[in-house]
Amino acid sequence: MRVIGIDPGNAATGFAVVENVAGGFRHIVAGTIRAHRNASPSERLRNIYEHLLETVDAYAPAVMSLERNFSAINVQSAFRLGEARAIAKLAAAQRGLELFEYTPTEVKLTVAGFGTADKAQVKSMVRRTLGIDAAIELSDDAADALAIAACHLFKARFAAPSIACGGRQGVR
């Protein structure tokens, strides 16, 4: 199973494609979609949309694993977060990907073993789980996206035959 993990954000959206292989997982691609400094908000959304569709078309994941953040600091940041997430959901619907959403705590718990893991700990576990050498640079957003994708693979592996355990499709 091939999964695209997405850490949606207005200024930077992390994405990563991961799949399971015999005995583990391997990463196919990971990166960050960054907004141009002078881009208008709608151009930023378009940029995210087009890059996500390109990535889905290039690597053909069957599933999208999306960070589902309940805890925006305030209504304004919720608006912005919701916007980037909407674009990811739209791309999933348009390419027929199954959509699963995980909270940051679920991702940390699943990937690093404890829900309060910090960024460095998550990154270190992502490197180990996916065999990504220290020589390969990994941005925070890409590492988060890798963790979100790996989270779904972990959940799916330990929940066979049904994979609908931790992720809840379509819940808001």
Place this chain on the structure above:
Amino acid sequence: MRVIGIDPGNAATGFAVVENVAGGFRHIVAGTIRAHRNASPSERLRNIYEHLLETVDAYAPAVMSLERNFSAINVQSAFRLGEARAIAKLAAAQRGLELFEYTPTEVKLTVAGFGTADKAQVKSMVRRTLGIDAAIELSDDAADALAIAACHLFKARFAAPSIACGGRQGVR
């Protein structure tokens, strides 16, 4: 100038295309994009996206006038509102429409003459301004979208030669 007004919402998104003619404005089309009851959240967004692109392609507005609501009741409703709005913004960016955003108070003040106008008052002024007969049924969402589109035309008319008065493109 032809304007598409949008009142974004997750369950129902109002849209309306309005243009100015000698001595006034006329409406070209107005309606509501409703979510199918059993549609997943991402299918709802896809439905909004596809209907908006169809409408833009069919009526070729040059400008999108979008309701910009600051006052979500809570973070969760802000997430949902932000999602529908993101889809509208994406459609604007993809079709090269200029984007203007107005708060509900600005729309009421501009169209009905006072910022605390209720739905019935806005609807009545929309009918009068656009010459929409009482025999023609008008849903609340379509009436709001007509008001949002008309708001931009009013602002543009009284702000010649620059139309960048009330709407602020790209502000969040």
